[in-house]
Amino acid sequence: MTKASTSVGYRFQNFLLEKFPELSFTGVSPHVPDFNHSEMDFWLEAKAGNIRWGARPKENQAEDFRELVNVVYALGFHNLDGVNKKVRQKTERGRQSYLERNMHIVQVCFVSDSMMNLLLEHETRESKKSGERYCMVKNSVLNNLFGRREFTRFGQTAEPESYYGFSYSDYKFFTHYDNAGLYWRAILDPREDKAFIRFMKGKGVLGAS
Numbered sequence: 001m002t003k004a005s006t007s008v009g010y011r012f013q014n015f016l017l018e019k020f021p022e023l024s025f026t027g028v029s030p031h032v033p034d035f036n037h038s039e040m041d042f043w044l045e046a047k048a049g050n051i052r053w054g055a056r057p058k059e060n061q062a063e064d065f066r067e068l069v070n071v072v073y074a075l076g077f078h079n080l081d082g083v084n085k086k087v088r089q090k091t092e093r094g095r096q097s098y099l100e101r102n103m104h105i106v107q108v109c110f111v112s113d114s115m116m117n118l119l120l121e122h123e124t125r126e127s128k129k130s131g132e133r134y135c136m137v138k139n140s141v142l143n144n145l146f147g148r149r150e151f152t153r154f155g156q157t158a159e160p161e162s163y164y165g166f167s168y169s170d171y172k173f174f175t176h177y178d179n180a181g182l183y184w185r186a187i188l189d190p191r192e193d194k195a196f197i198r199f200m201k202g203k204g205v206l207g208a209s
Contacts, residue, residue, distance in 0.1 A: 004087035007095040008103070012048035012076040014096075015105050020203060031064045033071055040195040043068055047137075048076040050083070051106055054138035062120055062135075071113040072188070072196050075137055078103050109142055110186035110200070112193050115171065118164045145187060146173055172197070176207030 013034055017023060023035040023044060033045035045065070049055035055075040065071050080086065080103035089095045111119070120135045127134065144151045148168070150159050161167060174186040184205045188197055200206045 002084055004084045004095070007087055007092060007099060008048050008078065008080075008083060009046070010092070011096060011099040011103065012074075012078075012105065013046050015076065016044070016046055016074060019205075022199075030058075030061055032068070033065060037195075037199065040199050042070040042072060042193070042196045042199070044072050044074055044196075046074045046076065048078060048105075049137075050081065051077040051079055051139055052081070054136050054141070056134040056136060057116060057120065059120055059124055059133040059135065062117060065113065070192065070195060072193060073111045073113070073116050075109045075111060075142075076105050077107040077109075077139060079106050080104075105182065107139070107183040107185065108205075109184075110188060110196070111137075112171065112187055112189045114189055114192065115164075115166065115187050118166055122164055142185065142187075146175070146185065174206040176205060178205065 013025070016035065017025065023037055026032050026034060026036055033043040035044040035046070036042070045057070045061070047055040047057050055077065057073060080099070086102070087095050087098060089098055116135070119137060119141070123135050123137065123141060124133050125136055126132070143149065145160050148160060150157055152158070153163065170189065172188050172190050174184070174188070176184045178184065184207070186200070186206055190197065197206065
């Protein structure tokens with residue numbers, strides 16, 4: 001991971017803390033999600049990516065998280081193209097200052113741990129440079145899920161339920177534009193993610209399912 005992409009990740013973490021100060025940052029350990037909420041008993045892992053190319057949850061982290069319960073992923077999509085060329089300041093403070101001025105989070109999608117594991121199973125790729133395995137969650141993948149749209153994989157037509165192996169009846173889908181025009185979406189398990197849903201509804205970021 002480049003310094004620029006790491007800084008984008010930090011900026012998204014700060015964005016979430018600004019929106020939800022009740023969250024506690026867990027530190028830089030890759031073995032637990034980035035945040036937890038001790039009173040409501042849920043974990044939140046933050047992943048940021050360009051709206052064109054998607055966010056990249058890592059397979060090895062998801063394996064570590066299997067020991068935990070009530071894990072949700074926050075996928076943040078930003079609008080800054082050419083991050084590695086533009087975010088070249090020498091210090092983290094300088095990079096964060098640039099990102100605060102020039103990068104905007106335009107969409108956040110919360111994804112239940114169980115759904116993310118299905119995406120990891122079917123959308124995982126391997127980095128040619130590092131050998132690290134990650135899930136490429138593109139906005140188009142989310143659009144297919146939310147719209148129940150058919151799509152093409154390996155020359156074959158598929159639909160979300162059969163391809164990923166889930167039932168729409170097991171999840172709740174939320175969409176909401178806030179007053180600032182930020183697009184919030186969520187794919188959540190109403191049983192496993194009950195506390196998280198209650199928290200986010202209280203914060204006003206989940207609209208009608």
